[in-house]
Amino acid sequence: MVAEVEGEFYEVGSSRKVAAKLSLLAFEELELCVAGERRAYQKARYIVEPPLGSLPRVVHFKEDDGDCRFETSDTAGFRELERNLSSGKLWSGVAWLEGHWKGTVASVVLLAFFCFGFFQWGLPALAKKVAHDMPQSWRVSMTDQSIASMKRFDYIAESDLSSEEQLRVQDIFSDALAMAGLQDSEYDYELRLFAGKAIGANAFAFPSGLVVATDEFVQLCETDEQIKAVFLHELAHVEEQHGIRGLVQRGGVFIVFSILVGDASSVISLAEGIPAMVMNSQYSQRFEMESDTFAAELLQESGIGAEAMEEILILLHKDVPDLPVATFLSTHPSLQERVDNLREIQAGE
Numbered sequence: 001m002v003a004e005v006e007g008e009f010y011e012v013g014s015s016r017k018v019a020a021k022l023s024l025l026a027f028e029e030l031e032l033c034v035a036g037e038r039r040a041y042q043k044a045r046y047i048v049e050p051p052l053g054s055l056p057r058v059v060h061f062k063e064d065d066g067d068c069r070f071e072t073s074d075t076a077g078f079r080e081l082e083r084n085l086s087s088g089k090l091w092s093g094v095a096w097l098e099g100h101w102k103g104t105v106a107s108v109v110l111l112a113f114f115c116f117g118f119f120q121w122g123l124p125a126l127a128k129k130v131a132h133d134m135p136q137s138w139r140v141s142m143t144d145q146s147i148a149s150m151k152r153f154d155y156i157a158e159s160d161l162s163s164e165e166q167l168r169v170q171d172i173f174s175d176a177l178a179m180a181g182l183q184d185s186e187y188d189y190e191l192r193l194f195a196g197k198a199i200g201a202n203a204f205a206f207p208s209g210l211v212v213a214t215d216e217f218v219q220l221c222e223t224d225e226q227i228k229a230v231f232l233h234e235l236a237h238v239e240e241q242h243g244i245r246g247l248v249q250r251g252g253v254f255i256v257f258s259i260l261v262g263d264a265s266s267v268i269s270l271a272e273g274i275p276a277m278v279m280n281s282q283y284s285q286r287f288e289m290e291s292d293t294f295a296a297e298l299l300q301e302s303g304i305g306a307e308a309m310e311e312i313l314i315l316l317h318k319d320v321p322d323l324p325v326a327t328f329l330s331t332h333p334s335l336q337e338r339v340d341n342l343r344e345i346q347a348g349e
């Protein structure tokens with residue numbers, strides 16, 4: 001520690017400078033050594049001027065007949081000494097900012113950009129990668145766990161559909177798989193029908209490839225094409241692994257890390273979040289649009305037409321049957337956006 005700083009001394013009322021040394025004693029007492037003479041000043045008898053850029057540092061000392069002053073260009077040495085003064089702690093912080101504010105602002109801006117970029121692009125890209133690279137056995141565990149908890153909480157129960165009806169819907173599912181060319185996919189595609197209980201008319205996809213549709217959903221659909229449209233939409237959620245990606249994006253860095261280090265248990269515990277997400281269609285709007293587009297394009301190609309998707313979307317969301325579609329859509333902006341997207345595909349845009 002530097003306890004002594006060299007500089008110049010100006011006697012009260014004098015502009016003649018004399019070489020002097022300033023040192024720090026106990027209890028923040030400062031000692032001036034001028035021409036072999038030592039003068040000690042207690043804390044109350046001196047004032048340290050705040051630092052100003054690289055200008056010399058100045059200390060004023062009170063004498064009976066006025067102020068004398070000490071100046072030093074050894075700003076670094078003075079800063080060392082000042083560190084032990086209570087006033088200095090504050091000033092050194094200010095001085096640091098003064099000397100570095102451009103750098104500080106730049107780092108804050110950079111950090112903000114980095115954070116924004118990470119959440120905007122980095123995390124979704126990581127989520128996509130880990131969701132696709134994950135072993136299928138993990139996806140199966142997550143799916144089984146989700147179904148088990150949905151049954152436990154009475155969201156779903158055994159289907160009440162007749163076996164003929166069930167077979168008919170299974171055939172539609174097989175058609176949808178064939179239309180999408182996914183018969184030999186890495187996912188274990190399978191359709192299971194359940195009574196909807198608390199969740200009513202609904203269909204959703206799980207990470208393993210399991211698609212669940214409720215009896216109420218089957219009954220709500222007016223045509224087989226509408227059922228097929230929804231199945232195609234769900235297949236896209238699986239192919240794109242929207243479920244795990246959505247969870248990982250929300251779980252953030254911690255989850256990505258767990259997956260990267262192969263911590264299966266904490267990843268599979270993500271399964272707790274799946275039922276809530278798939279049932280309340282809490283997928284991001286982007287994922288919904290992606291799946292709509294996938295389904296609509298296949299429906300267009302096959303000659304069924306993307307209208308089937310649009311019709312069932314509206315049926316699924318519309319609780320009040322007599323409401324005109326336009327009025328209904330105007331109160332559901334995100335649905336309006338999805339319908340607009342489907343109409344563009346129908347128009348061949």
Ligand SMILES: [Zn+2]
Pocket residue numbers: 233237281283288291
């Ligand atoms: Zn969806």
